[in-house]
Every structure is written in structure tokens, then in C-alpha cells.
Amino acid sequence: MTFDELLTTRRSIRKYQDIPVPLDIVKEMIRESTLAPSSGNEQPWKFIIVDNKQMLERMSTESKNNILARIDANPDDYAKKYQGLLQNESYNVFFNAPCLVIILGNSGVKNLFVDCALAASYFMMAATSRGLGTCWVNLGTQIHDPEMKKKLNIPDDCTIVAPITLGYPVSIPSAPKRNDPEIIKIITPRQE
Ligand SMILES: Cc1cc2nc3c(=O)[nH]c(=O)nc-3n(C[C@H](O)[C@H](O)[C@H](O)COP(=O)(O)O)c2cc1C
Numbered sequence: 001m002t003f004d005e006l007l008t009t010r011r012s013i014r015k016y017q018d019i020p021v022p023l024d025i026v027k028e029m030i031r032e033s034t035l036a037p038s039s040g041n042e043q044p045w046k047f048i049i050v051d052n053k054q055m056l057e058r059m060s061t062e063s064k065n066n067i068l069a070r071i072d073a074n075p076d077d078y079a080k081k082y083q084g085l086l087q088n089e090s091y092n093v094f095f096n097a098p099c100l101v102i103i104l105g106n107s108g109v110k111n112l113f114v115d116c117a118l119a120a121s122y123f124m125m126a127a128t129s130r131g132l133g134t135c136w137v138n139l140g141t142q143i144h145d146p147e148m149k150k151k152l153n154i155p156d157d158c159t160i161v162a163p164i165t166l167g168y169p170v171s172i173p174s175a176p177k178r179n180d181p182e183i184i185k186i187i188t189p190r191q192e
Pocket of ligand 1: 010
């Protein structure tokens with residue numbers, strides 16, 4: 001796959017085949033994602049692999065309930081537009097994917113979100129290059145239940161940045177429309 005093909009083939013995948021992803025391959029892709037740049041080369045990313053559909057269902061319910069509670073407390077919450085979807089009991093925020101990789105890190109790290117997002121981007125490309133599909137699922141970040149956090153080994157001082165579903169896609173959808181890039185200024189050698 002050329003780099004250009006990689007960029008155009010990577011899509012957010014929301015339908016997965018019921019085929020497990022070998023753990024060795026997941027670990028290989030995680031290693032590749034750590035080739036991403038990070039501020040001061042701090043590499044603040046940590047990873048959790050959830051290779052268990054029942055656990056993913058419980059995590060989906062936990063995250064949905066927490067977001068719904070947040071919307072109840074604040075009707076202006078950004079997730080309000082997803083309220084109907086989140087109220088649908090059969091909606092699994094992780095799309096019944098066979099695997100989830102969570103990228104997280106210490107909440108005190110200044111550039112945590114930028115660094116982890118870069119690792120997430122590399123991870124999604126590493127998956128695409130192997131014929132695997134991914135989707136970054138913000139709706140799955142709200143894991144607060146202490147028991148569940150303990151099971152997942154999420155330390156209290158860590159924040160989940162990117163839960164990424166992983167699996168073999170049923171099909172690859174066409175790209176949602178992109179806007180033309182907004183280049184707001186070009187300064188040439190002859191201009192200031
Ligand atoms: C930070 C972030 C959060 C996202 N959260 C969700 C989500 O919760 N659920 C979902 O279905 N897709 C989610 N997506 C996927 C976007 O909807 C998707 O990237 C966008 O529609 C463009 O489609 P493409 O990835 O196929 O190019 C998220 C993407 C990003 C970058």
C-alpha cells in the first residue's frame with residue numbers, strides 16, 4: 001500500500017467481522033504507534049487492550065450512562081445531540097468490535113491529548129496498512145466505575161484520551177465529504 005492509498009483507505013469502521021485480531025499483531029501496531037512524535041519526547045501514552053466482547057458491552061453501557069447523566073445535569077452538554085442514540089439500549093458505542101485499544105496517560109501531562117492523539121493516528125494507520133479497521137470512539141471515554149477501572153487497570157491519575165475499536169471491516173465505506181482546506185494566508189518570498 002502506498003502512503004497515498006493508506007490515507008485514502010483509512011476510514012472510521014463501524015461494522016466488523018466476527019473474527020478475533022491476533023494479540024501479537026495488536027502489540028506490533030501499538031509499538032508502531034509509539035513512533036509518533038511527542039512533546040519533549042515524553043511519550044506519555046499508555047495502552048490497554050480489551051479483547052473481550054462481554055467486557056466491551058459493559059464498558060459501552062457504563063460510558064453511555066455517564067454521558068446521559070452528564071446531559072441530564074447540563075442540557076447544553078456537547079453530547080446532547082447523541083442523547084437519542086445513547087438512550088437506545090441496543091446501541092453499543094464500540095459497534096460490537098472484537099477488540100478495543102485504549103490510549104491513556106497521566107492527567108497531569110501538559111500535552112497529553114496532543115501526544116496521545118498522534119499515537120492514535122499512527123495506530124489507525126498501522127491498522128489500515130494491515131487490512132484492519134478502526135474507529136476512535138469518544139463516546140466510550142466515560143469509564144468512572146471504580147470496579148471497572150480496577151479491572152481495566154486504569155490508574156486514578158490517568159485520563160482516557162482515545163478508545164479505538166479494532167477489527168476486520170465488513171466493508172470500507174466511502175469517505176465522508178471533506179471541506180476544501182482553509183488556507184487563510186500564503187506569504188511568498190516577495191510579500192509580507
Ligand atoms: C476525537 C474523535 C472522536 C470520535 N468519536 C467518535 C464516536 O464517539 N463515535 C463514532 O462513531 N465516531 C467517532 N469518531 C469518528 C469520526 O466520526 C470520523 O473520523 C469522521 O466522521 C470522519 O470519517 P473518517 O474517519 O472515515 O474519515 C471520532 C473521531 C475523532 C477524531
